[in-house]
């Protein structure tokens with residue numbers, strides 16, 4: 743059984759005060775949940791404060807990006823070691839917003855994944871097709887290309903520390919969620935791809951999150967799919983009430 747992981751990607755939102763307010767509500771309301779991994783991913787500026795606020799709780803923290811070099815003259819960048827220093831455990835890499843706005847390539851995402859693993863951070867690798875690619879029947883080609891390219895030279899052993907998030911670009915922030923069947927189809931495809939390249943056992947253990955307009959009213963149908971192991975949530979993770987409901991929906995103990 744794969745433990746579901748519910749992650750909030752706060753993107754470029756929340757001051758330190760706002761972040762602390764949100765995370766305090768979450769840790770109070772979700773303190774009894776044990777069968778779901780709960781993760782918040784604040785902006786860099788709030789990491790240190792949030793990590794202190796969640797210390798000793800069941801809420802884990804991740805960052806939204808890193809740069810692959812360890813240190814040096816890279817103005818504006820943040821290294822894996824710096825993230826570790828703030829007590830991050832996870833890092834989101836290759837998000838579609840980074841791929842489209844900041845032109846990140848699979849090759850760069852691959853370097854970032856390696857840097858994260860080296861520093862003992864658990865990468866969440868994001869993949870997903872754009873609307874035009876789906877309409878052109880290229881979804882599987884795009885996903886295969888992103889998965890293989892981003893995971894180049896990664897071993898099966900290393901893959902045990904990686905999570906994949908399938909986030910169709912057309913569903914992000916649009917209110918247009920993929921149907922549970924559409925998402926399941928791509929998740930199953932990703933698992934098969936991992937199975938073919940890294941072995942069945944690794945593929946069975948891999949957690950694959952869905953992301954894109956996940957809300958309290960659609961989470962149940964998504965999480966009930968056999969290959970959907972949680973969600974990476976944007977908008978709905980910014981409201982305590984919504985994120986609490988999302989986590990609770992993934993808990994069978996609840």
Ligand code: 13P
Pocket residue numbers: 751837909913914915916917953954955956974975976977978
């Ligand atoms: P929304 O939940 O706002 O659609 O964002 C999804 C996302 O990009 C999570 O990484």
